[in-house]
Structures are given as C-alpha cells and as structure tokens.
Amino acid sequence: MKRIFQALLIMLGQSPSKPSVISEAAQRIYQEKQQQPKDIAALKQELTRIRQGQYSKKWRQRRWITLILINLCFTFSFWLDLQLFEGSLIASRVFGFHMADPYSAMQVVLGFGLLSINLTIGTVTVIIFWSLLGGRGFCSWVCPYHLLAEWAEIIHLKLVEKKSVTDHPFHRSSRLFFWLFFLISAALFNYGLFMTINPVGIVSRALIYGVGLSILFVIFLLLIEIFYSRRAWCRYVCPMGLTYGLLGSVSPIKLTYHLPNCQHEGTCLKVCEVPHVLECIKKGKASDIKVPIGMDCTLCGACVDICPTQSLRFEIKGFTKSS
Ligand code: SF4
Ligand code: SF4
Structure with missing residues (x-):
C-alpha cells in the first residue's frame, strides 16, 4: 500500500527519492x-552496438502492429459498415460492448449532466479492462496520438543530437493541474474544452471519418514536441494518461x-x-x-x-x- x-505521488509530480x-x-x-x-x-x-541502433526492437514492433491494427479495425468497420467497432477510441461499441474513456466520461457528466446507462456500462467496462491490462498500457498499445508522438520524438532526438534544438522540460505536476482544470472548467461552463482539443479523439476520428480542421491542433502539438519540448502533451498535459495511470496501480x-x-x-x-x-x-x-x-x-x-x-x-x- x-x-x-x-x-x-511520483506520478503526480513528486521527485523520486532514495528509498x-x-x-x-x-x-x-x-x-x-x-x-x-x-x-x-x-x-x-x-x-x-546499442548506440548504433543494433539491438532487438521486438516490443516496439509488437506494439506498433497492435496499435495500428486496433485503430484500423475502427476504420474498416466504419468504411465497410460492419458495425463491429463503432464510434472512436473515446466512446465506442466493440462487438456490442459499450466502451467509454473514463476521463472523457467525467467531462460529459460534469459538463452536460448526462449519465446514461450506456455511458456508465462503457466506463466501468474500460476501468475493469485497463485495471487488468496495465493502465497506461492504453497509451503505448492503443492511443493513436502516441504513435505520432513517438515519430515526432525520433525527429526531436535527432535534432537534439545535431544540437539544432534543445529539450525544454516542464514540471510534471502540470498534468494534475490540467486534469483538474479541464474537469472544473467543464463543470463551470458546461463546455468540454478537453473533448474539443483532445488529440486522441481528434486522431481517432480522423482515421475513421476523415481529416477535419481540428487536425491542425494535432500538427501544432507535434511541432512543439519536435522543436521545443520532448513528448510535451503526454508528459505534461494529457489527463487521460494520468487517469489510465491510476487504473494501472492495481494491474x-x-x-x-x-x-x-x-x-x-x-x-x-x-x-x-x-x-x-x-x-x-x-x-x-x-x-x-x-x-x-x-x-x-x-x-x-x-x-x-x-x-x-x-x-x-x-x-x-x-x-x-x-x-
Ligand atoms: S498520455 Fe494521452 S495522448 Fe499520450 S499516449 Fe496516453 S492517452 Fe495518448
Ligand atoms: S514507459 Fe515503462 S516500459 Fe516504457 S521505457 Fe519507460 S519504464 Fe520502460
């Protein structure tokens, strides 16, 4: 315990100390x-050998394949009207089972006062699923923004190596700030700001329904991560990552x-x-x-x-x- x-405490921003x-x-x-x-x-x-990149990347390969396949299931299910994977990664029905991202569900409840039976079932299903499968495993094995951010990180690290850019880290407790900020602002203004700017939802919906203007925000984030701050969204902002981290505590x-x-x-x-x-x-x-x-x-x-x-x-x- x-x-x-x-x-x-460390996840919320405390610096790790000697045991x-x-x-x-x-x-x-x-x-x-x-x-x-x-x-x-x-x-x-x-x-x-490692510095020259000569080492096995088997977990990365397995992860990238899994992530791409899961996201493509939603895309093809929509295109071919199979109705097996409906919706997006934020709220979906997979083989008839409702799934809802827990943090986004909190936004809906606080922002719009909606608590439908399907939302409850979907949220509880996702909580149980990711509590068993390792919480933030969602991030690296499912989240489509993670893959884009990984590619941006590869470019960022190459630029750092060439001394063309430097990384600007922030305090990790900023994630807790944003976690609270998005929830409180949803409750106060009845508007889900996070749901509008969440890159996970934007990329997931773009893959399924086609690219909209909101993709510009994702491009903006990726540019920040390439030229200014390594993995900035996931490290310092994303409240979904923090929520899945909490689920991982019992995994x-x-x-x-x-x-x-x-x-x-x-x-x-x-x-x-x-x-x-x-x-x-x-x-x-x-x-x-x-x-x-x-x-x-x-x-x-x-x-x-x-x-x-x-x-x-x-x-x-x-x-x-x-x-
Ligand atoms: S922290 Fe957020 S954006 Fe990053 S991988 Fe996790 S869910 Fe996706
Ligand atoms: S996130 Fe976890 S699995 Fe990935 S490199 Fe860090 S410690 Fe290892």
Whole structure:
C-alpha cells in the first residue's frame, strides 16, 4: 500500500527519492558489485552496438502492429459498415460492448449532466479492462496520438543530437493541474474544452471519418514536441494518461526491475517517456532485488528492448516465476 501511495505521488509530480529502507539482499548485491565489478569491456562493446541502433526492437514492433491494427479495425468497420467497432477510441461499441474513456466520461457528466446507462456500462467496462491490462498500457498499445508522438520524438532526438534544438522540460505536476482544470472548467461552463482539443479523439476520428480542421491542433502539438519540448502533451498535459495511470496501480501486469545483473549505465532512462519511474535503476536506489516499476509506466517495452543486461522484464502477478 505504501509503495502504491509513493508511486502515486511520483506520478503526480513528486521527485523520486532514495528509498528509506533497502533490503539486506539488495545491500548484499550492491556490495558484491563494488567488490567484483563486471566485465566493463564487454558492456562498452554492447553499448556501442546499442548506440548504433543494433539491438532487438521486438516490443516496439509488437506494439506498433497492435496499435495500428486496433485503430484500423475502427476504420474498416466504419468504411465497410460492419458495425463491429463503432464510434472512436473515446466512446465506442466493440462487438456490442459499450466502451467509454473514463476521463472523457467525467467531462460529459460534469459538463452536460448526462449519465446514461450506456455511458456508465462503457466506463466501468474500460476501468475493469485497463485495471487488468496495465493502465497506461492504453497509451503505448492503443492511443493513436502516441504513435505520432513517438515519430515526432525520433525527429526531436535527432535534432537534439545535431544540437539544432534543445529539450525544454516542464514540471510534471502540470498534468494534475490540467486534469483538474479541464474537469472544473467543464463543470463551470458546461463546455468540454478537453473533448474539443483532445488529440486522441481528434486522431481517432480522423482515421475513421476523415481529416477535419481540428487536425491542425494535432500538427501544432507535434511541432512543439519536435522543436521545443520532448513528448510535451503526454508528459505534461494529457489527463487521460494520468487517469489510465491510476487504473494501472492495481494491474497484475507489471514491468519489474531486477537488480543483480544491472550495470546502472542508464540506457533505459534515455528511451523512456517517463524516466522518473526508472529511478530504481540508479546505483543505491533500489529498495529490493526486484522492484515493480511505478504506475506511470506505459508498458511500452522500450527499456526491455534496449537493456543490455535483461534487468527489466514484463511480469504477470501469479503467473511469472520470481527469480
Ligand atoms: S498520455 Fe494521452 S495522448 Fe499520450 S499516449 Fe496516453 S492517452 Fe495518448
Ligand atoms: S519504464 Fe520502460 S516500459 Fe515503462 S514507459 Fe519507460 S521505457 Fe516504457
């Protein structure tokens, strides 16, 4: 419970700190690493390979294929009038089951005072579904804006490498501010501002019904992310991501960190959209030999792909053998 509460505070913007208690097993591992350092030459070789992009990107491939297929299901279902995937990712009916994004549903209830039975069923279904499947897994495995933002991030990082642009980070607590701001403004003005500017809905609807003028706002966001601030919308604004993060707190699917093999070189931090969740990989920061990664993790697998020592792994509580 304490761990969940701490992860929640970190997700809401608190800076991660050194654990107050480090288990004896973890302390022993840290001591062993100090006394018998691993083969640095082999690690350097591996890191050079990684820097040249020569490493498996299997989780990224699986994720991109899944994300594209899910979004295309909505597109083709509409085009061919199959009525299997109706609506968009914000509110839909999939094989007859209602689905509604929980944060958007809150906007509808507060802004327009509407609480239909279908909206309730759809919201509860999505809450149960993503509580089981890993909360922000929605972000990296389903959200169409995530894919566009990933491509923008690739360009941003290339420009940073060439020193053409620099990243401008903001305080992560801004997400909580926007989460409250959009809800309160919906309640006060009976207008769902978030629903108008939400890039997830805009891109999802554009893929299904065709591109409208609102796509200009998405292009504007992507330009900001390329030239000014890395992954700005998802990192500092999106209230949907924050809401799915809360659902992830109870999920049995987790990314876990295994201390024994880790070389603390920090390659995973460079590819992570939410590097604050990987604080435990820094020397002396893991509270135990196995640490579950916090609820802000999107389960994208980028760190699993890039880690040269297989110290980050996906696990399902009750199914994966502890090591
Ligand atoms: S944070 Fe928001 S926009 Fe970003 S991937 Fe998640 S749901 Fe999509
Ligand atoms: S911790 Fe790993 S899986 Fe989670 S968001 Fe960061 S890179 Fe992706």
